[in-house]
Amino acid sequence: MAPGRHVTLDTMVDTLKAAAESSRLRILALLSRGDLTVSDLTDILNQSQPRVSRHLKLLLDAGLIGRYQEGSWAFFRLSDADAAREFVNGVVSRIDDRDPQVARDFERLALVKRRRQERAAEYFSANAASWDEIRSLHVPDGAVEAALKKVVGRRPFQAMLDLGTGTGRLLELFSPLYRRGVGIDMSREMLAVARANLDRAGVANAQVRHGDIYAPPVERDAFDLVTIHQVLHYLDDPQQAIREAAKLLRPGGRLVIVDFAPHGLEFLRDEHAHQRLGFSDRQIAEWFEEAGLDLEESQDFEPRGGAEAKLTVKLWLGRDRRMLIADPAANALPEKETV
Template sequence: METLLAQLRATAEPTRLRLLALCARGAFCVSELCAILGQSQPRLSRHLKLLVEAGLLERLPEGANAYFQLSPEAGLARQVLARLPEDEPTVAADRRASARIAAERARAASEAFRRDGADWDEMRALDLPGAEIEAALLRLLPERLGRVADIGTGTGRLLEVMAPRAASVLGLDASREMLALARARLGERGLANASVRLADMYRLPLPDAGFDAATLQMVLHYAEDPAAALAEAARILRPGGLLVVIDLAPHERQDVLAGLAHRWPGFDDAELAGWLGAAGCAPLPAVEVPGPLPVRLWPARRLAVSVAPLPEPVLNF
């Protein structure tokens, strides 16, 4: 009862209700929320702290910034927000201001990548058949999904592809620049059930067995320890959850290895099957997508975690 009362008290205030409505549409940092609402940082920080403590928002630290988004457990907030009229003047003005902020964010991210000369879209750089790969992935996924994690999400393209089928999709990446592009993409498309988070693929800040599916697209060939990365991906899956690895099959393109700093020249089925099995997953038949470089999708099911029986007690009389 105390949790419910705390959430009701937190929601029943105009500024906090506006913050909830904004953060239900995407993740924003404090400075962006100040610009949208036209209020001071100390004032908004107090409101945000209360909403986080009530379990309505979650705070995601990212370097010197922290982003705020609606908590997955904020069912009460979603019910309240569903009663807010779309044409309510204050809410509509906030929505227009947030769209402007998202556009500025996208422009800044794109300019930074052009300035630094980063080749962030590897699928395009390698001339891989992106549409065919995405179609193959969707054929492997169930029609309806719960929580999905995309590890090494990059610009968030797979989040956009999987969001219509999922209750929520979470992109994880170790690059703040990539996350800036992903946030811009998600904001432009209005994907309220998609979010991103800064994370190391070897140490995901996520609970055990919390996701129904996980993907790693064009990530594993950069890993120093692919087996460890797959074990960590398997850890966050519930028993029966689906893990899909999308990567290059074995190739001999030295220009790719040198030019894009790939650690591995593709993977064969036996190699992946061994790592997946060691991670507690049952490999399923691989799917190949032809192209300039051979791409494979390796699906696997997370096995139920077996608990070893306790030893019989030794009774001394």
């Protein structure tokens, strides 16, 4: 389907033909709830890989879905085109979730996502005490932390939220700047490590909580700085995480993400529960745009240490644009009111 809101009669007929088949309609309903691989879809639909691939090709040709490659895995998602997404959402929203076939599909989808989450949780639980050491094998922490401090600056601000806080390192790093810090993590083992680290560092203005990064147990429009450090590549739906993080920012607040550039190290997926093999500037910029953020800065940290260090670390800075629209001079707010 064309990216505009109006299409020709022939295009609409082709679009309707592509969607008007039960398996393809089921695929659209599933993709409306997140990106999936061919393997995921074959498990959920209980159909052969060739058959599922044929359905996906027809939907791709009709412009209703998109495909992107990450290493040896291909992910499918709803099209980013407005007309196509509006069409699919309009159709899917009219399907009764209580329909026996649809209900079974969503139950199997929940199982697929649960397995992903369990793999990540098991990895974190097994490595909670040594996570900083494991991360140091792939990330030049000192260089990244220096860049983070420079990007955030020295000006005090009210509140910081660290999503997927892990060992609590970023809460410790920025504790001299914020009045209130909150860290969220799904792993209770990691939260125990973070609490111990914050206590050891004498950080009394921060707390960590158990919670889901997709639905953080904090108030919206409340944080001057939100950070997501080396977390996105573990997530089933990183775009949704960015979307939810943006909702937590005060007008003019900043979202800082640190993660990997695109790479092909499949062992990270197999041995360390990585769901995504890095992110491009274009992908992050598109997700920021959709979430109402302006991408203000992107930095690269090339690998060091020879052949064994093959990951490039990226830092992205996004800013909530509401303040800029309402008041171009908003950057001159009094000290301690915003970053």
